[in-house]
Every structure is written in C-alpha cells, then in structure tokens.
Amino acid sequence: MRLYNTLSRQLEELPPPPGPIRMYFCGPTVYARAHVGNAIPFVLPMWLRTWLRSRGYDVTFVHNITDINDKIYDAAPGKSAELAARATEWYLQDTRDLGLGMPDLQPKASDAIPQIVAFIERLIERDFAYAVDGDVYFRVARDPEYGRLSRQKVDQMVEEEPNALKEAPQDFALWKATKPGEDTSWDSPWGRGRPGWHIECSAMAEEAFGPVFEIHGGGLDLVFPHHENELAQSRALGHEFARIWTHNGMLRFTGEKMSKSLGNVTTIREALDEYGRETLLLFFMTGHWRKPLDFSETTMAQAAAQVERLRNVFRAPSEPVGDWVAFEAALEDDFNTPEALAVIHGWRDHDLLRRGLAIFGLESLADSVEAPAHIVSLAEQRQTAREAGDFAGADRLRDEIAAAGWEVRDIDEPPGFRLVPK
Numbered sequence: 001m002r003l004y005n006t007l008s009r010q011l012e013e014l015p016p017p018p019g020p021i022r023m024y025f026c027g028p029t030v031y032a033r034a035h036v037g038n039a040i041p042f043v044l045p046m047w048l049r050t051w052l053r054s055r056g057y058d059v060t061f062v063h064n065i066t067d068i069n070d071k072i073y074d075a076a077p078g079k080s081a082e083l084a085a086r087a088t089e090w091y092l093q094d095t096r097d098l099g100l101g102m103p104d105l106q107p108k109a110s111d112a113i114p115q116i117v118a119f120i121e122r123l124i125e126r127d128f129a130y131a132v133d134g135d136v137y138f139r140v141a142r143d144p145e146y147g148r149l150s151r152q153k154v155d156q157m158v159e160e161e162p163n164a165l166k167e168a169p170q171d172f173a174l175w176k177a178t179k180p181g182e183d184t185s186w187d188s189p190w191g192r193g194r195p196g197w198h199i200e201c202s203a204m205a206e207e208a209f210g211p212v213f214e215i216h217g218g219g220l221d222l223v224f225p226h227h228e229n230e231l232a233q234s235r236a237l238g239h240e241f242a243r244i245w246t247h248n249g250m251l252r253f254t255g256e257k258m259s260k261s262l263g264n265v266t267t268i269r270e271a272l273d274e275y276g277r278e279t280l281l282l283f284f285m286t287g288h289w290r291k292p293l294d295f296s297e298t299t300m301a302q303a304a305a306q307v308e309r310l311r312n313v314f315r316a317p318s319e320p321v322g323d324w325v326a327f328e329a330a331l332e333d334d335f336n337t338p339e340a341l342a343v344i345h346g347w348r349d350h351d352l353l354r355r356g357l358a359i360f361g362l363e364s365l366a367d368s369v370e371a372p373a374h375i376v377s378l379a380e381q382r383q384t385a386r387e388a389g390d391f392a393g394a395d396r397l398r399d400e401i402a403a404a405g406w407e408v409r410d411i412d413e414p415p416g417f418r419l420v421p422k
C-alpha cells in the first residue's frame with residue numbers, strides 16, 4: 001500500500017500488516033456548521049481506516065476538535081465556550097450522519113491544556129521557545145530545517161502573528177496572553193492565557209500516539225503554517241512525529257450558480273439534506289484525494305446518476321462479473337478512489353459489489369427497497385389501464401404513485417413495471 005507523502009514528495013510504502021497505522025487528521029475549528037469541504041479530512045481517513053482494517057492492519061484514527069480559536073471569540077463575543085460546545089455537537093452529528101462510523105478518538109484542545117503547557121515548558125527548557133509579556137513564541141531560528149514541509153525559505157515567509165516583541169517575524173505563538181474580549185483563559189507559568197493553534201496538535205498527537213506515528217493528514221491549506229509549525233515543535237523535542245503527510249485537495253465551488261437554498265457556502269448538513277448521504281459520498285469518490293474537487297449542481301447530479309446506476313445493478317440478476325484484484329490495485333496505489341469507482345461500475349456480481357461499496361460506506365445501495373402493497377396495487381391497476389388503452393387513467397395513477405414517493409418505470413420485455421423510490 002503506497003501513499004504520497006508531502007514531506008518527501010514521493011509515494012511511500014506503508015509498513016506491512018498489521019502495522020500499526022496511527023493516523024491523525026486535523027479536525028475543524030468549531031464556530032459554525034462545517035463547510036462541506038471540511039468533510040474530506042473526515043471521509044478520507046474513515047475510508048482509509050476501513051480499507052486498511054480489511055487488509056489486516058491495526059488502525060487508530062485520531063481527529064481533533066479545535067475549540068479554542070480567534071474565529072470562535074470573534075463569532076460569539078462573551079459566549080465563545082457555549083458556541084464551541086454547540087458547534088462541536090453539530091460537527092459530530094453531521095459527520096455521524098455520513099454513516100461511516102466515528103474516529104477512535106476526538107480530543108478537544110480545551111481538554112488538553114495541561115499537556116500543552118507541559119509541551120511548551122519542554123520547548124523553553126531546550127531553548128526552542130521564549131516567553132515575552134505573557135506570550136510564548138517558538139524560536140524559528142533555532143531550527144535549521146524549518147520550512148522542510150512547505151519548501152519555503154524562512155526569509156520569504158509571510159509573518160503570521162505580528163508582534164514587535166518577537167525576536168524574529170517568523171516566530172509563532174505557542175501561548176497567548178488573554179486579550180480583551182476573550183472570555184476563556186487558563187492558568188499557566190506565563191500568566192492567564194490560552195494555547196496557540198499549532199501546539200494543540202503536537203501535544204494531542206503525542207498524547208494519543210507517543211513521539212512517532214504513521215500518517216498525518218489535513219487539507220492542503222494546512223501545510224503552512226499549521227503543519228510546518230507542528231512538525232517544528234515536535235522535532236524540537238527530538239520526536240520523529242508523522243512519517244507520512246497526506247494533504248487533500250480543496251473543494252471548489254465552480255461553474256454555474258448553485259441553487260438558491262445552497263448559495264456559495266454549503267455546509268455538510270445542507271449537502272446531506274439536499275443530496276443525501278450516498279450521493280455525497282459517491283461524489284467524494286469521483287476525485288483523487290490529492291486533487292481539487294469541483295462541487296456544483298452538475299457534478300452532484302452526475303454523482304446521483306452514478307448512485308442510481310450502482311443501485312440498478314442490484315435490481316438486475318447477479319452475474320459472476322467483477323475483478324477484485326483491479327479494485328484492490330487502484331486503492332493500494334495512493335488510494336485512487338476514482339479508479340476504484342470505475343472498476344466497480346463494471347461489476348455485476350452482487351456480493352462482490354456489496355463488499356466493494358462497503359469500503360466507502362455505500363453497501364446500503366444493495367438494499368433494494370420493496371414498495372408497499374398499496375403502491376404495488378396502484379401500479380398493477382395502471383398496467384391494466386395501459387393495456388386497455390386508457391392512457392389518461394394510467395397517467396392519473398402514475399401521478400398518485402408519484403405523490404406517494406414512488407416512480408413507476410415501464411419495462412418492455414417482458415411487459416411490466418418496476419417501482420423505484422423517488
């Protein structure tokens with residue numbers, strides 16, 4: 001099994017089963033309902049976990065919740081903790097409704113303050129960090145390899161947290177003294193304050209896994225500064241930290257205008273309500289995880305059509321057509337889901353297809369829904385009307401069936417009908 005590693009810029013082989021494979025994917029900052037693009041660093045590791053477990057690996061997936069952040073203070077002045085708690089529940093509910101199960105561990109930054117403070121103290125002891133006026137900064141000049149992940153030169157980096165008291169513009173905050181308008185704070189050796197964003201992941205990954213783990217993921221937008229800084233912090237303590245860094249491409253809203261109800265910012269919740277779990281998951285399969293993915297009414301309609309095609313395979317008799325080896329090869333080579341999807345579209349073997357779809361949480365497509373008896377009876381009456389040439393009567397019955405949530409499809413050979421839930 002090979003995955004592309006941002007750090008080495010090449011495909012790298014995972015250790016043989018059972019591993020272990022310890023995965024940490026950065027989770028959301030909780031201040032609003034999560035954007036549908038934020039589902040990718042949840043869906044991808046959940047699929048990976050299922051796939052790797054099916055291959056005999058021992059997999060643990062940790063997905064943090066950033067519940068201390070400027071965005072939360074800005075979104076709910078004076079009530080940031082309440083908003084963070086509510087938005088955490090939204091995220092848990094929305095991701096649970098994707099039907100893929102849940103991560104093994106979802107630590108919150110606010111529950112990890114002692115570990116974060118201890119981590120910062122160790123950085124100060126080793127001269128990698130310094131306190132100034134209640135803040136603590138990471139001393140970038142102390143790390144000659146800083147920029148190794150994002151491949152940037154230190155002197156060309158954009159300053160993230162301007163502060164005249166810093167030794168150098170690139171130095172980033174590990175601990176921030178409480179400012180006016182911030183309604184949550186914790187005690188520390190440097191006074192009341194709260195952790196910076198990057199340190200939380202170094203501390204929580206170490207808490208979960210110790211000094212080394214196999215896969216660290218997140219959106220491409222996290223390479224710099226977030227992951228560059230996580231790596232610097234952990235390497236400063238002599239930790240190897242993550243062996244493979246996986247960065248997923250971003251979701252783009254493209255092309256034609258989205259429907260009015262969706263607008264240009266679609267949340268996971270809205271996407272679930274509008275398209276359903278299965279279409280949304282299939283849509284995520286259509287792009288390679290490293291590439292940008294275009295979210296539009298057209299691409300979602302295409303995904304819905306693919307869902308229907310797969311469902312139709314289960315409505316037809318099973319035939320011994322399908323090649324698991326080709327499917328496996330696609331996933332083993334950098335987890336190529338569009339390739340795997342192309343392979344399973346050729347399958348007609350119900351058991352094989354169900355097994356393949358189960359990797360992506362789509363085995364539900366196999367559950368052909370039977371229409372209730374009164375709908376079947378209406379469809380039979382319509383069939384009789386059609387055969388008698390009473391097309392107006394047949395149309396009325398079709399409308400009645402449609403109003404009950406079913407679509408009646410005519411079959412020519414042999415003459416008959418099929419009922420499909422709308």
Ligand SMILES: [Zn+2]
Pocket residue numbers: 026027201226230
């Ligand atoms: Zn992180």
